[in-house]
Amino acid sequence: MSGSDSSLVEVGPVEEFEDGEHQLVDVGRAEVGVVKADGEFYALRNQCPHDGGPVCQGPVQKELLGEFTGTGERIEQYYGDESIISCPWHGWSFELETGKHIGDDRIQVPTYEVVVEDGVVYVDGGD
Amino acid sequence: MIDPTEERVIDCDWHYQDSFKEIAEYMPEPWRTKYKRSGWDDAGVKQNVSSFFPTSTGDRQNYGKVVREHSNYPDEPEEPERVREGMDFLDIDDSLQISHLALAMGGVTADDERVQAFTKGYVEYMREEVLDPDDGVYGLAMIPYDDIEASLEILERVEDDEAFVGACFVTAGAPPPLGNRKYDPIYERCEEMDYPVVYHTGGSGLDEYVRAGYQEMIETHTLGFLESNMSQIVSVACQGVPEKYPDLDIVFMESGVTYIPGLVSRLDEEYLKRPEEAPLLDTRPSEYITDFYFGTQPLEVSARNDLLELCFDMVGTDRMLYASDYPHWDFDSPSIINDLPMLDDDDRRAILAGNAEEVFGL
Numbered sequence: 001m002s003g004s005d006s007s008l009v010e011v012g013p014v015e016e017f018e019d020g021e022h023q024l025v026d027v028g029r030a031e032v033g034v035v036k037a038d039g040e041f042y043a044l045r046n047q048c049p050h051d052g053g054p055v056c057q058g059p060v061q062k063e064l065l066g067e068f069t070g071t072g073e074r075i076e077q078y079y080g081d082e083s084i085i086s087c088p089w090h091g092w093s094f095e096l097e098t099g100k101h102i103g104d105d106r107i108q109v110p111t112y113e114v115v116v117e118d119g120v121v122y123v124d125g126g127d
Numbered sequence: 128m129i130d131p132t133e134e135r136v137i138d139c140d141w142h143y144q145d146s147f148k149e150i151a152e153y154m155p156e157p158w159r160t161k162y163k164r165s166g167w168d169d170a171g172v173k174q175n176v177s178s179f180f181p182t183s184t185g186d187r188q189n190y191g192k193v194v195r196e197h198s199n200y201p202d203e204p205e206e207p208e209r210v211r212e213g214m215d216f217l218d219i220d221d222s223l224q225i226s227h228l229a230l231a232m233g234g235v236t237a238d239d240e241r242v243q244a245f246t247k248g249y250v251e252y253m254r255e256e257v258l259d260p261d262d263g264v265y266g267l268a269m270i271p272y273d274d275i276e277a278s279l280e281i282l283e284r285v286e287d288d289e290a291f292v293g294a295c296f297v298t299a300g301a302p303p304p305l306g307n308r309k310y311d312p313i314y315e316r317c318e319e320m321d322y323p324v325v326y327h328t329g330g331s332g333l334d335e336y337v338r339a340g341y342q343e344m345i346e347t348h349t350l351g352f353l354e355s356n357m358s359q360i361v362s363v364a365c366q367g368v369p370e371k372y373p374d375l376d377i378v379f380m381e382s383g384v385t386y387i388p389g390l391v392s393r394l395d396e397e398y399l400k401r402p403e404e405a406p407l408l409d410t411r412p413s414e415y416i417t418d419f420y421f422g423t424q425p426l427e428v429s430a431r432n433d434l435l436e437l438c439f440d441m442v443g444t445d446r447m448l449y450a451s452d453y454p455h456w457d458f459d460s461p462s463i464i465n466d467l468p469m470l471d472d473d474d475r476r477a478i479l480a481g482n483a484e485e486v487f488g489l
Contacts, residue, residue: 050399063403064403064406065403065406066367066403066406066407067406067407068367068370068371068407071308071311071312071314071315071371072308072309072311072312073308073311074308075308075366075367075406075407077406090400091400091401092399092400093402093403101399101402102402102403103398103399103402103408103410103411104399104402104410104411107399
């Protein structure tokens with residue numbers, strides 16, 4: 001716990017995270033996964049809104065997108081800039097940044113702010 | 128050399144031109160009576176596609192129960208004036224005619240031009256002999272979608288003809304399914320023409336529909352028609368036709384309404400697990416599909432009222448189009464809609480005419 005802000009929950013040293021890896025921490029009564037992707041940290045509740053699966057323990061990758069480029073053309077597929085995480089149980093996938101389901105943004109996993117201070121990663125549990 | 132007239136000769140391959148009419152007399156019951164009541168007569172002597180048993184489990188006239196005039200696929204060609212007689216019988220003001228023969232075109236696998244020739248001839252025949260927009264008899268152009276060029280030629284032909292108000296795609300057959308990019312040029316042209324695409328289910332030769340081995344029409348007619356439409360709805364939605372051509376009106380005909388909530392619910396479940404596989408969709412497939420229009424026939428009036436109400440609610444009464452399917456055996460008269468207890472009169476008017484006025488520009 002940070003001495004300067006009681007809402008911060010310590011996760012661990014920055015150097016313990018590899019890209020695409022996660023660590024779990026309890027924030028209040030919620031289990032939260034802290035995930036590193038492309039050098040950035042994200043925190044989401046580790047409970048898939050679909051069936052309660054451990055969403056933060058799933059694979060992290062770029063979102064696969066498709067574009068209509070013209071009549072009769074095959075849909076052009078490419079990996080976009082958005083990092084997503086997929087629940088290992090059924091594959092429901094969410095933007096790490098927003099927690100929104102990539103197929104229906106009305107479905108959302110709660111997200112938390114991540115703070116890095118003095119080489120240590122914290123999750124802001126709010127008030 | 129011998130003299131065959133003086134020798135014994137054995138022909139090991141003679142084809143006796145038997146007919147079901149004669150053979151039926153010698154068949155065991157109940158098949159003897161079933162055959163005799165099915166009106167097949169001498170069918171089978173000619174070598175048509177399905178000449179052994181001149182029927183499939185999709186034959187509406189099997190075993191002779193529905194005796195109303197026109198209830199079967201006719202042996203005699205239709206007469207144009209009987210369209211108006213039928214419309215008077217049902218008290219219908221306008222009708223959209225499609226080809227009943229073309230419903231079987233999905234079964235053509237030969238690489239010739241019979242489908243193209245038929246669909247082009249159909250346009251000319253209907254225009255010359257049958258359609259009469261001043262009297263409420265309109266037509267849909269049957270699209271030989273396997274041949275893009277021929278399809279575009281037909282659309283070109285009907286574009287400025289007020290008697291034609293849409294394009295009809297038969298959903299049976301169609302490999303690849305109708306969401307494939309191959310058909311894009313047809314959709315693009317229809318959108319440009321403000322021509323709705325009417326996907327019409329089909330299931331002639333239903334014996335092997337979905338899988339071989341069914342025994343009765345009650346099985347194949349239920350499953351085949353549903354499968355034809357469901358397979359194309361899934362393809363059209365998942366491949367993003369509504370995103371590619373957002374102003375295209377999409378209509379699905381002749382599978383009732385109760386399958387729609389089940390199908391879209393199932394598809395949505397898949398989509399939420401694998402949305403990357405339908406990358407053109409911005410949201411759940413159900414939200415696109417319930418923007419399609421649906422012909423109501425054969426409406427499942429025996430279903431629980433609350434189920435029907437749910438179906439109408441999910442699809443929307445602004446998306447339903449009354450369809451009779453006349454003169455086929457399972458036609459719906461307008462009272463099927465009018466008698467539904469959960470509709471108000473505005474809904475009834477919309478389903479019976481208003482929605483069609485909008486979609487087809489009538």
